[in-house]
Amino acid sequence: MEGKAADWATPIINDITSDKPGAPKDVKDLTARFTAAFSDPDAKRAAGRKIVALQQTTSTADYVTEFRNISADLDWNDSALQDQFLRGVHWKVKEQIALRDSDPSSIEELFNVAIRIDNIRRENDENRPKRPQPSGQRATTTTTTSTTSTARRVEIEKSPNYVAPEERDRRRAEGLCVKCGEKGHIFRNCPNGWRTKAKIETAKVGEEQPEKE
Numbered sequence: 001m002e003g004k005a006a007d008w009a010t011p012i013i014n015d016i017t018s019d020k021p022g023a024p025k026d027v028k029d030l031t032a033r034f035t036a037a038f039s040d041p042d043a044k045r046a047a048g049r050k051i052v053a054l055q056q057t058t059s060t061a062d063y064v065t066e067f068r069n070i071s072a073d074l075d076w077n078d079s080a081l082q083d084q085f086l087r088g089v090h091w092k093v094k095e096q097i098a099l100r101d102s103d104p105s106s107i108e109e110l111f112n113v114a115i116r117i118d119n120i121r122r123e124n125d126e127n128r129p130k131r132p133q134p135s136g137q138r139a140t141t142t143t144t145t146s147t148t149s150t151a152r153r154v155e156i157e158k159s160p161n162y163v164a165p166e167e168r169d170r171r172r173a174e175g176l177c178v179k180c181g182e183k184g185h186i187f188r189n190c191p192n193g194w195r196t197k198a199k200i201e202t203a204k205v206g207e208e209q210p211e212k213e
Helices: 003-017 027-038 043-053 060-071 078-088 091-098 107-127 135-157 165-173 199-207
Strands: none
Touching: 043 060, 060 078, 060 107, 078 107, 091 107
């Protein structure tokens, strides 16, 4: 020990060793005098402001740790600490504590109860079945699929080689080639071929029905 602490402690130690009246009676008394001499006079006020503003934003275990650290600088009684703890704890945890048959007998018991409730609550949230997709989202998906199909159909119909179903039926009825509209051969033996070889015609050919021979 050195510096200001040594200057303060040396005469007190001398008083203790010489049994001088007024000397500290035990370690607790000595600690209290040391704290009074060197503690920050504003520490309690600062701790009071911090604990009043403290709110649970993560887990209850984290909230308890922060609450315990701040309250170490306070001289509040147990009842006051419990009241302040309940003001800042998550409302779902507070609700479950209020439903208990008996109140916690101490701040430490309140800490343990709150942590246990929060752990169970979080576990239940993780295991809860996911909600089904809202009907609005299903409708959006259906609409998107329908729009895509419509756009594809329009694209095919714009092809210069596209043959409408009615025209195919007419050509079949008249014995014409469905592909080119001429006589003398059937669709799969058509010698004329399509005017283009784009992928879109390939998709169209797949839609054609085989011509009856």
